[in-house]
Structures are given as structure tokens and as C-alpha cells.
Amino acid sequence: MYTVRSEEMLSDNELRRYSRQIPLIGEEGQKRLKETSIFIAGAGGLGCPVALYLAAAGVGRLLVADNDMVEESNLNRQILHYPKDIGRKKVCSMGEKLSEMNPCIKIEALDAEIDEKTVASLTAGADGIVDALDNFPTRYLLNGVALKRGIPLFHGAIHGFFGQATTIIPGRSPCLRCIFPHPPPEEMFPAIGAASGFIGLVLATEVLKYILGRGELLAGRLLIWDGWRGSAEEVPVMQNPACESCSGMKERGG
Amino acid sequence: MKVRVRFFARFREAFGPELEVDAIKGETLLEIVRRAASSKRDGYSTLFEEDGRLKRFVIVMHNGSRVEHADAEQISVAEGDEIAVFPPVAGG
Numbered sequence A: 001m002y003t004v005r006s007e008e009m010l011s012d013n014e015l016r017r018y019s020r021q022i023p024l025i026g027e028e029g030q031k032r033l034k035e036t037s038i039f040i041a042g043a044g045g046l047g048c049p050v051a052l053y054l055a056a057a058g059v060g061r062l063l064v065a066d067n068d069m070v071e072e073s074n075l076n077r078q079i080l081h082y083p084k085d086i087g088r089k090k091v092c093s094m095g096e097k098l099s100e101m102n103p104c105i106k107i108e109a110l111d112a113e114i115d116e117k118t119v120a121s122l123t124a125g126a127d128g129i130v131d132a133l134d135n136f137p138t139r140y141l142l143n144g145v146a147l148k149r150g151i152p153l154f155h156g157a158i159h160g161f162f163g164q165a166t167t168i169i170p171g172r173s174p175c176l177r178c179i180f181p182h183p184p185p186e187e188m189f190p191a192i193g194a195a196s197g198f199i200g201l202v203l204a205t206e207v208l209k210y211i212l213g214r215g216e217l218l219a220g221r222l223l224i225w226d227g228w229r230g231s232a233e234e235v236p237v238m239q240n241p242a243c244e245s246c247s248g249m250k251e252r253g254g
Numbered sequence B: 001m002k003v004r005v006r007f008f009a010r011f012r013e014a015f016g017p018e019l020e021v022d023a024i025k026g027e028t029l030l031e032i033v034r035r036a037a038s039s040k041r042d043g044y045s046t047l048f049e050e051d052g053r054l055k056r057f058v059i060v061m062h063n064g065s066r067v068e069h070a071d072a073e074q075i076s077v078a079e080g081d082e083i084a085v086f087p088p089v090a091g092g
């Protein structure tokens, strides 16, 4: 499913930096992380923790797209933005923090709106897409491009102390529209950083497992997090044969 | 006979994690959900439109399998069944 493109060696610096995880994933695994490009859609509540932990793990190239500016009301959950960043582009604020945190990786800050016209070019070259958005219409666009290119889409969303996450592997799992054919009504959702953080780190873990080709992905399973109860449950989700987004694509193989 | 109706995510704010409904033989999934919804203040309008249809985004599962709204109107419940009702959440 996933091929390593080059035989680039890890530097001494990298070997030291990642010495606590290399026993877990091997130098081979670390090289895979280094050679992977992940597109993160959104530099907000979910995007911040996802990017932070993928950067820390050494995913080699992170493309982050968002065209919003940092506002004071973001600071309760968008943990890479600080008071000094208010009024700046979120992707710039985020890019700066990530580069400082891990200079071994490349960060591409894409100050752009994700829409029908831009979605294909923004995600070009990415090996996987992280849905760290706050609305379903744009999520469906990412779903479409992931299906078309045969790359995974890691979906997460939150509402207050609640959250959900699933991994979409085109051809092998239901797509986002199979699972959610109709979006919930738009609203000003309440948000607490700990819920975005929890779901963000589920997404980061999924990305790492996918890249490493290990563990069991949340493909065909929807994880539902209830922070008030401290309980995570999963419900099986299936491909919808009549899905307007993915029906007829089943034979592609994952 | 007893049927469990479980709620997830923000539906729990209205209903709590689960309700037990005393079902009558022949009652359908949707009838049970309607009855569970009506048992709480504002519960009905959380799940149903004014015209009585289930809101489109609401996901209904019957014993672990997703059911379409149209099928939920047809399928009768049996003793020990579990119905799960949940909304997608959308925030980031």
C-alpha cells in the first residue's frame, strides 16, 4: 500500500532526536515518516494538536492550509497560537512554532481557502489528508479528492466535550459520505481544547499507523468520544452501495 | 418487552446515555425512538422535524447496524433489541 521513495539516511541529529521511538518503529519506520507528506486541512482546534504531534514524531513534510487569522477566542483550544499571534495568519503562526519545535522537518504554510477550485492543487503531492476542519461542505471536498487519488482521509470532529474520528481508506472502507450522508445543521459549536486535543491525537495516531503500516486503523469504525463520561465507544460503519461519492469505486483496492 | 435506546454525543445532553422503553409487539424502530424522544422535555424537537420526520442527519443503528430512516419505519423491534441514535458532530 505504501512505498518508501528514497534511501535517504537519517542524520545523527535525527537518530538522537528520535532515539526513544526508533526502538518501537525501527530506523526503517523513522525513514518512512521522514519521507511522507501529510496535508492538514485547518490550523485550528484539531489542526494544532495533529500538526504538533506529527511534527514531533518526524513526519517529513507537513502541508497546512487555512486562510483564517488568529482571534482571541481561538486561544482556548488552538494551542499553537499565542496572544502575540492575534491578527496574524494562522498558518504563519503555526508554521513558525512547528519549525522551531522540529527543525528536521519541512512545514509548508498554505494561506489559502480550501474550495472546489483549490482542493486538488493544495493537496497535490500529499500521501494522506487530515480533516481538521469545522464544516461538512469542505469535508466532502476533501473526501472527493481522497477518493479520486486513492489516499487516506483521517476524519475528526468535535462538539463541546464530544468528538468523533474515523479513517477512510478509499476502496477498503466506507467514505465520509457513506457514513455521514447529511451534515448536521451549521452552528456556533462550543469547544473545549481538551476535546480537540483528544480527537487530534487520535488522528495523529491514525496517520502514524498508516505510514508505518502497523496496528489496526479506524477504517470502517467510527470512534465516538464522550469526554463527560470519559468513555470512547466505536460503532461499525459500512459502505453505502448508493453513496453519491464512492459507489462504483469499490474495485480500486486500498 | 424491553428495548434499549442509546444516545451518543450531544444527544446525551437531552436524553442521557440511554433510555429503556417498554415496547409493544409490532412496534417499529421509529415508533420506539419517537416514544423515547417524547419522554424528555424538548426531546422530540431535538430528533424530529415539525412534520414528524426524523431529522435527516440523525443516524439510527439497530443492534449495531446502520438503518435507513425509511427502513426504521418498517422494522419491528424484538425483546432485548438495542437502538442507537446519534448526530454527527462538525466542529474543529
Ligand SMILES: [Zn+2]
Pocket (backbone or CB within 6 Å): A174, A175, A176, A177, A178, A179, A239, A240, A243, A244, A245, A246, A247
Ligand atoms: Zn461513500
